[in-house]
Amino acid sequence: MSITVWGILLGSLLLAIPVYVIYRFKLKIINRVLAAVCRMVLVVFAKALMVYTIIKLNSIGFSIVAFLLLVSVSSILVVRKSGLKPTKLLIPVMGGMLLTTSVIGFYVLFFVLGLKNPFVPQYFLPVMGLIAFGMISVNARALQIYYMGLKNHSQLYYYLLGNGSNHHEAVSYLLRRCLQASIVSSTRQLSRIVMVSAPVLMFGMMLGGAGVVDAAVCQVLFMIVVMASSIGAVIVTLLLARQGSFDEYERLKPVFKNRPEPTSNSSASPSISQHTDPENQLQEE
Numbered sequence: 001m002s003i004t005v006w007g008i009l010l011g012s013l014l015l016a017i018p019v020y021v022i023y024r025f026k027l028k029i030i031n032r033v034l035a036a037v038c039r040m041v042l043v044v045f046a047k048a049l050m051v052y053t054i055i056k057l058n059s060i061g062f063s064i065v066a067f068l069l070l071v072s073v074s075s076i077l078v079v080r081k082s083g084l085k086p087t088k089l090l091i092p093v094m095g096g097m098l099l100t101t102s103v104i105g106f107y108v109l110f111f112v113l114g115l116k117n118p119f120v121p122q123y124f125l126p127v128m129g130l131i132a133f134g135m136i137s138v139n140a141r142a143l144q145i146y147y148m149g150l151k152n153h154s155q156l157y158y159y160l161l162g163n164g165s166n167h168h169e170a171v172s173y174l175l176r177r178c179l180q181a182s183i184v185s186s187t188r189q190l191s192r193i194v195m196v197s198a199p200v201l202m203f204g205m206m207l208g209g210a211g212v213v214d215a216a217v218c219q220v221l222f223m224i225v226v227m228a229s230s231i232g233a234v235i236v237t238l239l240l241a242r243q244g245s246f247d248e249y250e251r252l253k254p255v256f257k258n259r260p261e262p263t264s265n266s267s268a269s270p271s272i273s274q275h276t277d278p279e280n281q282l283q284e285e
Contacts, residue, residue: 015037018033019033050066051066051121051125054066054121054125055121055122058120058121060119062121063119063121063124063125064119066125067101067124067125067128068098070125070128070129070132070133071094071097071098071101071128071132072094074097074132074133074135074136075090075093075094075097076090077136077140078093078097078136078139078140078143079093079140080140081136081137081140081141082139082140082141082143082144082147083144083256083257084143084144084147084255084256084257085254085255085256085257088241088244088245088253088254088255089143089237089241089244089245089255091240091244092237092238092240092241092244093139093143093237093241095236095237095240096139096232096233096234096235096236096237096238096240097132097135097139097233097237099232099233099236100131100135100229100232100233100236101128101131101132101229101233103232104131104225104228104229104232105127105128105131106118108127108131108221108225109123109124109127112221113127130222130225130226131225131226131229134222134225134226134229134230135226135229135230135233137185137189138182138185138186138189138226138230138234139182139230139233139234139237141181141182141185142178142179142181142182142185142230142234143178143234143237143238145177145178145181146174146175146177146178146181146238147245147252147255147256149173149174149177149178150171150174150252151252151256153173153174154252156173157170157171157174157252158251161250167242167246167250170250175238178234178238179231179234179235182230182231182234183227183231185230186226186227186230186231187227189226189227190223190227201215201218201219201222202215202216202218202219203215205218
């Protein structure tokens, strides 16, 4: 199926409906709407041109460069959404995203899709892109819960360290809350995908020539892959971020942007009731 220039023009005429409504009710948002439409068109065509060029070149090198670009952009978005300092967390987040996306992505390409050459651009880029961008919100939320837990429960953390616990034992509770946040966010994302994104993906594949069964199977597999990738990326990120987030005395460094950081007070006994419990926060949401 191919869309002609005449078909594109007829489809673009549908913009007349929102424009008419804006003028009819004298809404002062016409500039914002037109700017958003133009920006959307430019971004979509820029992405399409990049992907088209990579597919035409059919080069492993260009495919890898595009993959690294996808991971870099998604990592930046994770750090921005979580409110963490890029200087402290960008490299660990990028490492976690790169490792998890590579392992699960190649698993999907080799074993799920059964490709002998996983670097074929028309398969390599969509699979890696769906994984990398599909776990942005989940990872950002999980990292925010973990470091906010360290901030709010700093007395408990330093109390455990001062009484002989190692770093892993002191953060085990917060790590469980972080993983719970990741899984809860993934399940919520699955619900949103089923109701909003999944029909678009499924119908888009059908318009592209895929069968109904193939489109439905790809939809389900995509949801499973994103959930597994999100959990794996969070674990790898926290392992890589330990050195940059804590000093030689296991004290938390400033990791949030424009937020007051906790001060160590190992002599004080912990009082969990004085702080916000991440578990209660998850349940309230």
